[in-house]
Amino acid sequence: MEAFRPPRQQGVGQSTVTRHIAELERALGVSLLNRTTRRVSLTDEGARYLAGARTILRLVDEATDQARSAGGDPIGKVRVSCTAALGIRHVSRGVFALQDRCPGIAIDLGLSDVRIDLVREAVDVAIRLGPLEDSSLQLKPVGQSHRVLVASQAYLARHGCPSTPDELARHQTIRMSNVMGSGTLRARGRMRPCTPSR
Structure with missing residues (x-):
C-alpha cells in the first residue's frame, strides 16, 4: 500500500475531496x-x-503481490511490529538476512514499546513478549525470555536481602509495564544468598 499523500500533492483540489466525502456520507447514511x-x-x-x-x-x-510472484521470486510488503530492545538486538538481523535472500520483499519494521492495535495498524507480523492478549490472533512461540532478579548493593544495604520468594512482595521493584504478564513472577530453583557489601 502506498504511503498517504495529501490531496494537493496528488493534484486533487480540496473542493473535490470535500464533495467526494459528502457523497460518500450520503451514500452511507452516516457522518x-x-x-x-x-x-x-x-x-x-x-x-x-x-x-x-x-x-x-x-x-x-x-492478492496482487501473490499473482505477480506466482511464477517467480516473492515480492510484496510485510509490516512487522516489535519492541525496541528485542528488535534491535535480534529481529533486525533476521530482517536483513531475509531481504538479502528475497530482494523483492520490502519489510517495514516498526520498533515501539507502546502497545498498538495490530489490526488497525495493518501489521502482518508482531513479535511480543508475554502471553497473547487477543485470542483472535494466531500465536506461535519463537523463543523464551529469561528474567533475572538483581539489586544494587546500596538498595540491599537499606532494605535487606530477601531469603525467600515471599519476602520479595515487600520490596520495591522495577518492571517492564508494557510486557504482558510482567506483574507475575515465577521463581525456579533455589534463591542464592545475597550479602550487601559494607
Missing part, C-alpha cells in the same frame, strides 16, 4: 467527519470505515 472551525477529525463511524477500507486495500495489495 464520517467531525467538522469545526478549527479542525476536522474522524467520527467513530469514520474511524471504523477507515480501518475497514485499509484492510480491504491491504488484501488487494496482497
